[in-house]
Amino acid sequence: MKIFKEIESEVQSYARSFPCVFNRAKDEFMWDEEGNRYLDFLAGAGTLNYGHNNDHLKANLMKYIMEDGITHGLDMHTKAKGDFLNTFNEKILKPRDMEYMVQFTGPTGTNAVEAAMKLARNVTGQQNIVTFTNGFHGVSLGALSATGNSHHRDAAGVSLNGIHRMPFDGYLGDGIDTTEYLDKVLSDSSSGINSPAAVLLETVQGEGGVNVASIEWLQNLEKVCRKHGLLLIVDDIQAGCGRTGTFFSFEESGIKPDIITMSKSISGYGLPFAVVLMKPELDQWKPGEHNGTFRGNNLAFVTAKDAIDHYWSDDVFSNEVKAKGEYVKEQLIDIVGQYGEGNFTNKGRGMFQGINCVNGEIAAKITKKAFSKGMIIETSGADDQIVKLFCPLTITQENLEKGIEILRESIKEVCSKEGDIPEEKLYFQD
Structure with a gap:
């Protein structure tokens, strides 16, 4: 640990939550240098939906590397890129009756959001973007302006503008449709809000606290956008690629976003990769108008294609994820019913769920206790009050049940009236 303390930035x-040195990972497990095994319920913050070093994706990647396939190609045409585009179009877009142009941005989610916001402004001629309370879209300046969290915003060093902030679904309480407020201020010439270029949202807010937009709210939001001529941008960077049970998180609502941003698990293997999907009429970029040196990660094209081929050629995987999500929901309902003296609540959708622990102190104790038992799990929310379950979608049912058991035991011990219970040995032993 010495080198990290000496020269790695504060x-x-x-690394602060999981103070050990990891050196190996497979499927839903990680190992540290001492050989201790940990069940991974963080999954690269949603980057490893298909687990660590997935065998189905690894073979072609290794073959491609050994045959000296293109690694870096800027935005030049390569066979790997063409194969990905064909597979993505035939197995993801066409079956869902979706017609989009695909833009390869810099390999991070925040760069995809930057491109989407820039495109919306250029196409509409308007400057401001409507975003929502508790939204998280990245930490580069444009995306950061759309992010609600003050911890991240305060680090900007400059004023953040170009955004109209609106209340997300449920922000003002149950039974209040906040799209009506948006419609009202857009209809009122004296509201102080100029005609925006677009609305940007996550259907499930991850870092913001696992807040779920209802199907009805999403449908109403789309109607407001169409009524006022606003583009609808869905940030599917964390909620997409099957996390909610369908490839795109918004599929069950039936909405048709104008622009979609994706990153994290789109590569399938944890490799850096991001895309912007836009309706054809919006593809008004001039050549090189939004570029980047690393917008052609061909290794990611290889694994992204294989992930789609293996997991999204039919509905089997999607149905498995939905079934696991129902199991998790049932268990969380049971857990919050037993502990927290009625203050805990469960929230989320599919394999994107969490427990609201009232405050960050309790949530931190639970995740620390879980780590002592051999599980990596983190918090989210404005005050880090949500214990977020984010294991690989490919996790076995047996290990999913073990993870829930560890979480249950950790919550029980933290909430025990008997005070601190000594931390025992790791739950998983090789």
């Missing part, structure tokens, strides 16, 4: 965060 900006590190996850």
Whole structure:
């Protein structure tokens, strides 16, 4: 640990929660240098939906590397890129009756959001973007302006503008449709809000606290956008690629976003990769108008294609994820019913769920206790009050049940009236 303390920046965060040196990972497990095994319920913050070093994706990647396939190609045409585009179009877009142009941005989610916001402004001629309370879209300046969290916003060093902030679904309480407020201020010439270029949202807010937009709210939001001529941008970077049970998180609502951003698990293997999907009429970029040196990660094209081929050629995987999500929901309902003296609540959708623990102190104790038992799990929310379950979608039912058991035991011990219970040995032993 010495070298990390000596020269790595203080900006590190996850390393503080999991103070050991990891050196191997497979499927839903990680190992540290001492050989201790941990069940991974963080999954690269949603980057590893298909687990660590997935065998179905690894073989072609290794073959491609050994045959000296293109690794870096800027935005030049390569066979790997063409194969990905064909597979994505035939197995993801066409079966869902979706017609989009695909833009390869810099390999991070925040760069995809930057491109989407820039495109919306250029196409409409308007400057401002409507975003929502508790939204998280990245930490580069444009995306950061759309992010609600003050911890991240305060680090900007400059004023953040170009945004109209609106209340997300449920922000003002149950039974209040906040799209009506948006419609009202857009209809009122004296509301102080100029005609925006677009609305940007996550259907499930991850970092903001696992807040779920209802199907009805999403449908109403789309109607407001169409009524006022606003583009609808869905940030599907964390909620997409099957996390909610369908490839795109918004599929069950039937809405048709104008622009979609994706990153994290789109590569399938944890490799850096991001895309912007836009309706054809919106593809008004001039050549090179939004570029980047690393917008052609061909290794990611290889694994992204294989992930779609293996997991999304039919409905089997999607149905498995939905079934696991129902199991998790049932268990969380049971857990919150037993502990927290009625203050805990469960929230989320599919395999994107969590427990609201009232405050960050309790949530931190639970995740620390879980780590002592051999599980990596983190918090989210404005005050880090949500214990967020984010295991690989490919996790076995047996290990999913073990993870829930560890979480249950950790919550029970933290909430025990008998005070601190000594931390026992790791739950998983090789």
